[in-house]
Amino acid sequence: MQTIIKLAPRTLIPALSRCSKHTLPDLPYDYNALEPVVSGEIMKLHHQKHHATYVNNLNIAEEKYNEAKGKNDLTTMIHLQPAIRFNGGGHLNHSIFWEILCPKQGGNQPTGTLAEQIKKDFGSFDKMMTQLSNASVGVQGSGWGWLGYNKQDQRLQIATCTNQDPLQATTGLVPIFGIDVWEHAYYLQYKNVRADYVKAIFDIANWKKSDELLQKAKQ
Amino acid sequence: MFIPIIFLVIIIINYVQSQTELILPPLPYEYNALEPILSEHLMRLHHDKHHQAYTTKANAALKSMFTDETSNNELKDLAKQPIEVILTHLQNLPEKYRLTLRNNGGGYINHKLFFSMLRKPTATATENKPTGPLFEAIENSFGSFDKFKDMFTTSSINLFGSGWIWLFIDAQTKQLSINFTVNQDNPIMFDKDHVVLLGIDLWEHAYYPVYENRRNEYVDNFWRIINWPLVESLYTQGTTKRHDL
Numbered sequence: 109m110q111t112i113i114k115l116a117p118r119t120l121i122p123a124l125s126r127c128s129k130h131t132l133p134d135l136p137y138d139y140n141a142l143e144p145v146v147s148g149e150i151m152k153l154h155h156q157k158h159h160a161t162y163v164n165n166l167n168i169a170e171e172k173y174n175e176a177k178g179k180n181d182l183t184t185m186i187h188l189q190p191a192i193r194f195n196g197g198g199h200l201n202h203s204i205f206w207e208i209l210c211p212k213q214g215g216n217q218p219t220g221t222l223a224e225q226i227k228k229d230f231g232s233f234d235k236m237m238t239q240l241s242n243a244s245v246g247v248q249g250s251g252w253g254w255l256g257y258n259k260q261d262q263r264l265q266i267a268t269c270t271n272q273d274p275l276q277a278t279t280g281l282v283p284i285f286g287i288d289v290w291e292h293a294y295y296l297q298y299k300n301v302r303a304d305y306v307k308a309i310f311d312i313a314n315w316k317k318s319d320e321l322l323q324k325a326k327q
Numbered sequence: 328m329f330i331p332i333i334f335l336v337i338i339i340i341n342y343v344q345s346q347t348e349l350i351l352p353p354l355p356y357e358y359n360a361l362e363p364i365l366s367e368h369l370m371r372l373h374h375d376k377h378h379q380a381y382t383t384k385a386n387a388a389l390k391s392m393f394t395d396e397t398s399n400n401e402l403k404d405l406a407k408q409p410i411e412v413i414l415t416h417l418q419n420l421p422e423k424y425r426l427t428l429r430n431n432g433g434g435y436i437n438h439k440l441f442f443s444m445l446r447k448p449t450a451t452a453t454e455n456k457p458t459g460p461l462f463e464a465i466e467n468s469f470g471s472f473d474k475f476k477d478m479f480t481t482s483s484i485n486l487f488g489s490g491w492i493w494l495f496i497d498a499q500t501k502q503l504s505i506n507f508t509v510n511q512d513n514p515i516m517f518d519k520d521h522v523v524l525l526g527i528d529l530w531e532h533a534y535y536p537v538y539e540n541r542r543n544e545y546v547d548n549f550w551r552i553i554n555w556p557l558v559e560s561l562y563t564q565g566t567t568k569r570h571d572l
Binding site: 153272300 | 530532
């Protein structure tokens with residue numbers, strides 16, 4: 109009983125997903141904490157509807173997949189792979205996204221290992237920001253813009269992914285910072301002006317978290 | 328004395344024959360005509376911002392292609408053709424123009440078609456149906472009109488990311504098909520004989536201001552705003568007139 113009461117104010121997770129393998133993570137901040145960059149209205153929809161749907165549909169697909177696997181039904185297993193990719197990718201991407209954002213801070217710039225690596229691989233933070241912005245604005249349709257770490261070459265790179273394709277699974281790059289450029293991520297506030305949203309999102313980048321992710325990737 | 332006149336005439340002829348810019352067509356109805364299915368606010372954004380942006384960017388690409396010194400005569404001729412013709416020859420375009428014309432030229436014709444296929448909502452979805460040869464053709468191809476509706480609806484709900492679901496006819500075989508395209512692709516990009524009859528825009532911008540994430544509600548309501556007489560005329564054209572693309 110106590111667990112349910114603790115979870116209820118923040119999230120509206122139906123009982124089913126709490127019992128299933130994947131669960132909707134709580135946001136590390138209140139829904140309106142990222143204002144004025146991302147409105148509370150968008151954050152609520154984005155978390156409670158979009159991310160929650162990916163989690164629910166992932167659990168459904170995985171259950172069917174395990175059932176098919178148990179029967180050695182390869183046809184069904186393959187048939188389910190797109191659903192696992194879409195919804196699994198959606199869950200992975202959004203779980204990372206909530207963590208690499210934080211309430212607005214003045215003079216927001218990376219420090220530590222991340223700052224050094226950015227300077228080494230891009231020349232300057234501004235150059236990295238420009239490249240990531242251009243790539244993110246340029247995504248056709250739905251997708252994500254990413255700053256990723258190439259473990260093999262030991263360098264940071266900009267990449268984009270379509271739909272909910274997860275960065276690491278599809279490119280091998282470790283996600284360090286990313287921007288959701290699906291229209292649902294910004295439309296209610298920025299309408300069709302994706303460029304304004306991409307520019308503003310750097311004000312709420314949690315560079316401390318990105319630095320942690322980079323340090324972990326370099327181990 | 329004749330030489331300057333001849334030069335002038337040549338200049339005028341070149342000007343007249345240069346690429347005609349794509350014009351953003353106005354909506355064939357008031358911005359609020361599709362309420363409550365699609366709000367005035369949504370229609371203003373969709374037409375005045377999105378469709379306008381595709382038009383502007385397509386025109387910029389076409390102009391670049393036409394004035395580019397490295398464009399050969401064949402390419403310059405193609406740049407002067409109707410946008411539908413250009414889109415059936417994407418593979419002939421240099422890489423620097425191909426993607427931008429695919430996305431923006433595609434966006435231009437998709438929205439031009441889409442907005443023309445809509446009209447004031449009927450009271451219910453079930454009462455809004457085609458009549459005549461198109462109705463018969465749909466019943467023959469899909470088993471029944473309701474089965475067609477189910478297929479089209481399911482495909483629309485299941486499409487992942489940004490794209491369109493289309494009902495189109497093959498001008499040669501007269502076969503009706505439902506299929507999807509991603510982003511701003513149009514069926515003619517894949518086969519010049521594919522004549523679009525009906526399409527639904529499934530980019531989030533097409534429904535988000537009214538329906539938020541509830542795409543299935545948007546798709547269910549879409550059946551109330553289809554302009555079937557217009558779709559029937561596209562069917563008649565598609566089955567009787569062959570546009571040489």
